[in-house]
Every structure is written in structure tokens, then in C-alpha cells.
Amino acid sequence: MTSDATQSTAAALIPLQPGMFRVPDRLDASVRLLGAWCRRCGQQFFPWRVYCAACTNGDLEQVEFAETGEVETFTIVRQQPPNSVMIPPYAIVRVRLDGGPSVQTVMATDDVDAVHIGARVRLAARRVKEDEAGNTVVSFMARPLSQYKEVTHA
Numbered sequence: 001m002t003s004d005a006t007q008s009t010a011a012a013l014i015p016l017q018p019g020m021f022r023v024p025d026r027l028d029a030s031v032r033l034l035g036a037w038c039r040r041c042g043q044q045f046f047p048w049r050v051y052c053a054a055c056t057n058g059d060l061e062q063v064e065f066a067e068t069g070e071v072e073t074f075t076i077v078r079q080q081p082p083n084s085v086m087i088p089p090y091a092i093v094r095v096r097l098d099g100g101p102s103v104q105t106v107m108a109t110d111d112v113d114a115v116h117i118g119a120r121v122r123l124a125a126r127r128v129k130e131d132e133a134g135n136t137v138v139s140f141m142a143r144p145l146s147q148y149k150e151v152t153h154a
């Protein structure tokens, strides 16, 4: 692989919040969120925190959660909130990660009426914006597993 500083398309992917997940090598790659697991009571948290919100213990371990989960609940947004870059309609979903905590995100689908409780999803890296240096800022969204063509991991 060559390094070409003049190639503006070779910008890096950087996470919206540091430590959110391991930076994927491309957009739409599945992502595993990084969070905390309490060694005393077993509660899990995303994002990472210093003290356990359940038992106030400060002995937390960093963990990488599963990239797959299930929709616990959702809402369909049909009006564009002021200053929002999201184009309605879109679905905001609460996903219970397999063996992990619940996280809130947006469902990446053109068919919001197909979103339902119990739907299996995979978290994927999504472009948020370009920063001033030309890097692509990425966050995560849920994608219905039925729309995922990716080969399963070894």
C-alpha cells in the first residue's frame, strides 16, 4: 500500500466520540461498541463510564459488545426537528445488544413501516459529516439483519 498525501479521497474515518468503537476500515462495516462492565455487580454500560451507575463501584473493565441485537422499542419520526440533518421519515430504535446493554440509534432503512419490536439488527458504521481536515466522522446505526449480505465472522 502506498502513501499518497495528494490524494484527498484517502481521508481517515474518525469516530464521532473518542472510544465509541474500534474505527472500522470502511463505511457500512459492522461495529462493536466499547463500554464498561462492573466487576462487582455485573452491570454493563455504553458509553464507557468511570463509576458504576448501579453500585458506585469504580472497578470497571472495558468490554467490546456484540454487533448484533434486537429492537426493544422504537419510534417513527415524521416531522423534521429544527436544525436536524435527518430527513424524515426515519426510525429511532432502542436495541438490546446480544449479551450487552441497550443503546439508542437510528435504523438504516428506507422502509420505516417495516421496523418492529423484536427485529434482529446489526450495528454498522455510518457517515455523519466531513470534518475541517476532510476526514469522515462516523457514528453507528442499526441495520436490519435481513438486509445484511456480509459473510459471518470466523
Ligand SMILES: [Zn+2]
Pocket (backbone or CB within 6 Å): 038, 039, 040, 041, 042, 043, 052, 053, 054, 055, 056, 057
Ligand atoms: Zn456495579
